[in-house]
Amino acid sequence: MFINFEENRPIFLQIAEMLEDSILSGAYAEESQIPSITDFAVACKINPATALKGVNLLVEDGLLYKKRGLGMFVSAGARQKIIKRRMDDFYLSYIMPLLAEAERLGVERGQIQEMIERGYADHGN
Numbered sequence: 138m139f140i141n142f143e144e145n146r147p148i149f150l151q152i153a154e155m156l157e158d159s160i161l162s163g164a165y166a167e168e169s170q171i172p173s174i175t176d177f178a179v180a181c182k183i184n185p186a187t188a189l190k191g192v193n194l195l196v197e198d199g200l201l202y203k204k205r206g207l208g209m210f211v212s213a214g215a216r217q218k219i220i221k222r223r224m225d226d227f228y229l230s231y232i233m234p235l236l237a238e239a240e241r242l243g244v245e246r247g248q249i250q251e252m253i254e255r256g257y258a259d260h261g262n
Contacts, residue, residue, distance in 0.1 A: 140181045148183055152191025160200065160211055167216060171209050187235065192213050 140151055159165045172180070178186040192209060195201040200215040240247055 140183060148181075148187050149190035149194070150182070152183075152188055153175060153194040156192070156195055157200070160215050161219055165211050169209050169211055170207070171211065173208055212219050 140148055143146070144151065156171065157166070159171075160167075165171050171192075173192075174185050174188045174192060176207060177192070178185040180187065196203065196209070198218070200212055200218060201209050203209055204210050235249070238244075244252075
């Protein structure tokens with residue numbers, strides 16, 4: 138696990154995002170246990186309270202749950218919740234600004250579609 142101490146984002150948010158990324162990639166399957174707060178703190182060289190704060194964000198979002206005496210586990214449906222939220226964020230952060238700029242430039246729908254297709258080709262997808 139890599140924490141960027143130079144980044145402006147708080148460390149607990151980086152922990153939460155790393156966990157989300159691990160759930161998305163399948164490293165932590167639904168209903169599987171995640172490492173303990175202590176393990177996160179040691180691996181990332183951070184205060185356990187900071188690690189706990191990042192984990193608690195995912196508990197509040199319903200992505201993780203605690204089994205008393207056993208630890209934290211990935212909730213059923215967590216992966217799909219993450220995908221939906223990130224797609225919604227992607228739409229608001231990238232698609233809407235793209236369309237606003239296209240309108241300012243007079244770019245038409247077909248031209249945008251062509252640019253996206255060209256982007257896929259250039260990217261290798």
